[in-house]
Amino acid sequence: MKAVICTKYGPPEVLQFKEMPKPVPKEDEVCVKNFATAVTGSDVLVRSAGFPFFIELMFRMMIGFTKPRKPIFGLVFAGEVESVGKNVKRFKKGDQVYGFTGSSFGAYAGYLCISEDESKEGCLSIKSAKMSYEEAAAMAYGGCLAPYYLEKGNIQKGQKVLIYGASGALGTTSVQLVKNLGAEVTGICSTKNVELVKSLGADRVIDYKKEDFIGSQERYDFILDAVPHGKIDKRNLKAQCKKVLSPNGKYISIDDGSPKEKAEYLIQLNALFEKGNFKAVIDRIYPLEQIVEAHTYVDTGRKQGNVVITLTQVSQPHPTPHPTPL
Numbered sequence: 034m035k036a037v038i039c040t041k042y043g044p045p046e047v048l049q050f051k052e053m054p055k056p057v058p059k060e061d062e063v064c065v066k067n068f069a070t071a072v073t074g075s076d077v078l079v080r081s082a083g084f085p086f087f088i089e090l091m092f093r094m095m096i097g098f099t100k101p102r103k104p105i106f107g108l109v110f111a112g113e114v115e116s117v118g119k120n121v122k123r124f125k126k127g128d129q130v131y132g133f134t135g136s137s138f139g140a141y142a143g144y145l146c147i148s149e150d151e152s153k154e155g156c157l158s159i160k161s162a163k164m165s166y167e168e169a170a171a172m173a174y175g176g177c178l179a180p181y182y183l184e185k186g187n188i189q190k191g192q193k194v195l196i197y198g199a200s201g202a203l204g205t206t207s208v209q210l211v212k213n214l215g216a217e218v219t220g221i222c223s224t225k226n227v228e229l230v231k232s233l234g235a236d237r238v239i240d241y242k243k244e245d246f247i248g249s250q251e252r253y254d255f256i257l258d259a260v261p262h263g264k265i266d267k268r269n270l271k272a273q274c275k276k277v278l279s280p281n282g283k284y285i286s287i288d289d290g291s292p293k294e295k296a297e298y299l300i301q302l303n304a305l306f307e308k309g310n311f312k313a314v315i316d317r318i319y320p321l322e323q324i325v326e327a328h329t330y331v332d333t334g335r336k337q338g339n340v341v342i343t344l345t346q347v348s349q350p351h352p353t354p355h356p357t358p359l
C-alpha cells in the first residue's frame with residue numbers, strides 16, 4: 034500500500050513515500066481503508082521535533098531518538114472498514130468510520146489497523162453518513178482533543194467562555210462545542226479570521242492585532258488557551274488570562290496534561306453534525322502526493338481550522354472550504 038513515512042526529524046522534505054505491506058488486523062482490531070487524513074498541529078510538531086531541550090529529550094525517548102519508531106506518519110483518518118479481527122463486535126466490513134491513531138500514528142497510508150476499543154493507541158467511531166470523508170478527517174483532531182479540555186471547565190449554560198486561538202483546529206471546534214452547551218463565547222484570533230470565528234457562532238470576536246483583551250471589563254468563567262506550543266509566550270498569556278477570570282473561573286491551556294481521545298467525543302460530534310449544529314472547518318485539501326506542500330503550508334502557522342489530505346478519489350463531493358453560518 035501507499036504510505037508516507039518520516040525518515041528523520043526535520044523540515045517537510047523528511048516525509049517520503051514508501052510502498053508498505055498492507056496491515057493485517059489482530060483479533061481485536063479493525064482494518065480501515067483510509068480515504069482522508071489531515072496535517073495536524075501535532076503532526077508538524079512531531080515531524081520537526083520543535084520542543085525545548087528537556088521536553089525534546091523526553092519526547093525522543095517516547096517516540097524515537099532519530100526518527101519516529103512507528104515509521105508511517107499521521108494521526109487522524111476517515112475511511113471504510115475493510116475487515117475485522119475475530120473478536121471485534123461493534124464494527125463490520127463496509128462501516129464508514131473515523132478516528133484518531135494516538136501514539137501508533139499510521140494515518141498517512143492507504144490502510145491502517147486500530148483496536149475497536151479506545152486506548153493510548155487511539156479511538157474509532159462510526160462516521161455520520163451525512164459527513165464526507167474529508168469533513169470527518171477535518172473534525173477528528175479537534176473533535177478528539179477539544180472536548181477533553183472543555184470538560185475540565187464544567188461549562189454551564191449562560192456562562193462566559195473565552196477561547197484564545199479560536200481560529201485553529203482546537204479553537205474552531207471549541208467555539209462550536211461551547212455554543213452548543215449554551216454558553217456565551219468570545220473568540221480571539223487575528224484580523225483575517227474574525228469573520229470565520231463569527232460564522233461559527235461566537236458572540237464576540239476580539240482581533241488580537243487590534244485590541245488588547247485584558248482592557249475590557251468582561252470577566253470569564255472559563256478560558257481555554259488554544260494557541261499551539263511555541264507560538265506565544267505562554268507564561269505571559271496565562272498571567273494575562275488570569276486577570277480576566279471571574280472569581281471562581283478556570284483557565285486551561287491545550288499544552289496542559291495528556292488528553293485522552295475518546296470515541297464518545299466523536300459519537301457526540303456525529304449527533305451535532307447531523308442536527309446542523311457543527312461544521313467542519315477546512316482551509317485546504319491536498320492529495321497525499323502533495324504531503325510535503327501540505328506540511329509546508331501548516332508550518333506557516335497560519336492555517337484556518339484544518340488542512341485535509343485525500344488518499345483515494347471517493348464519490349462524495351468535496352465540502353465547501355468554509356462553513357456557512359450556524
Ligand SMILES: NC(=O)c1ccc[n+]([C@@H]2O[C@H](COP(=O)([O-])OP(=O)(O)OC[C@H]3O[C@@H](n4cnc5c(N)ncnc54)[C@H](OP(=O)(O)O)[C@@H]3O)[C@@H](O)[C@H]2O)c1
Nearest residue numbers: 074198199200201202203222223226260261262264287288
Ligand atoms: N497537551 C498535549 O498533549 C497536546 C496534544 C495535542 C495537541 N496539543 C497542542 O495543540 C496544538 C495544535 O493546535 P491546533 O491544531 O488547534 O493549532 P492551529 O490550528 O495551528 O491553531 C493556531 C491558533 O493559534 C492562533 N495563534 C497563532 N499564533 C498566535 C499568536 N502569536 N498570538 C495569538 N494567537 C496565535 C491562531 O490564530 P491566528 O491564525 O488567527 O493568529 C489560531 O487560532 C499543538 O501544537 C500542541 O501545542 C497538545
